Amino acid sequence: MCRDALFETCDRLAARENTDRAGLALAFVLAHPARPVALIGSQTPARMSQAADALNVRLTRADIYALIEARDGVPLP
Numbered sequence: 001m002c003r004d005a006l007f008e009t010c011d012r013l014a015a016r017e018n019t020d021r022a023g024l025a026l027a028f029v030l031a032h033p034a035r036p037v038a039l040i041g042s043q044t045p046a047r048m049s050q051a052a053d054a055l056n057v058r059l060t061r062a063d064i065y066a067l068i069e070a071r072d073g074v075p076l077p
Contacts, residue, residue: 002070002073005070005073006067006070006071007021008070009066009067009070010024010025010067010070013059013063013066013067017056017057017058017059019053019054019057020050022050022051023050023051023053023054023057024054024057024059026038026040026051026054026057027054027055027057027059028059028064028067030054030055031059031064032064
């Protein structure tokens with residue numbers, strides 16, 4: 001995993017979507033085609049509100065692939 005590439009990709013997409021890395025990570029889970037369940041462990045109203053904002057983040061298939069490629073350090077087939 002190339003952390004720098006992953007952080008750069010996360011920051012670029014988060015800025016575009018007006019969110020932070022946590023919001024982007026939650027949006028990634030929600031957009032994943034396998035439909036995993038996102039569990040958040042926050043109990044503060046502010047963090048709960050931020051988590052709900054992830055529902056407004058729209059990641060394209062290209063965005064999801066870019067995140068996976070940045071994580072793995074190799075292009076997807």
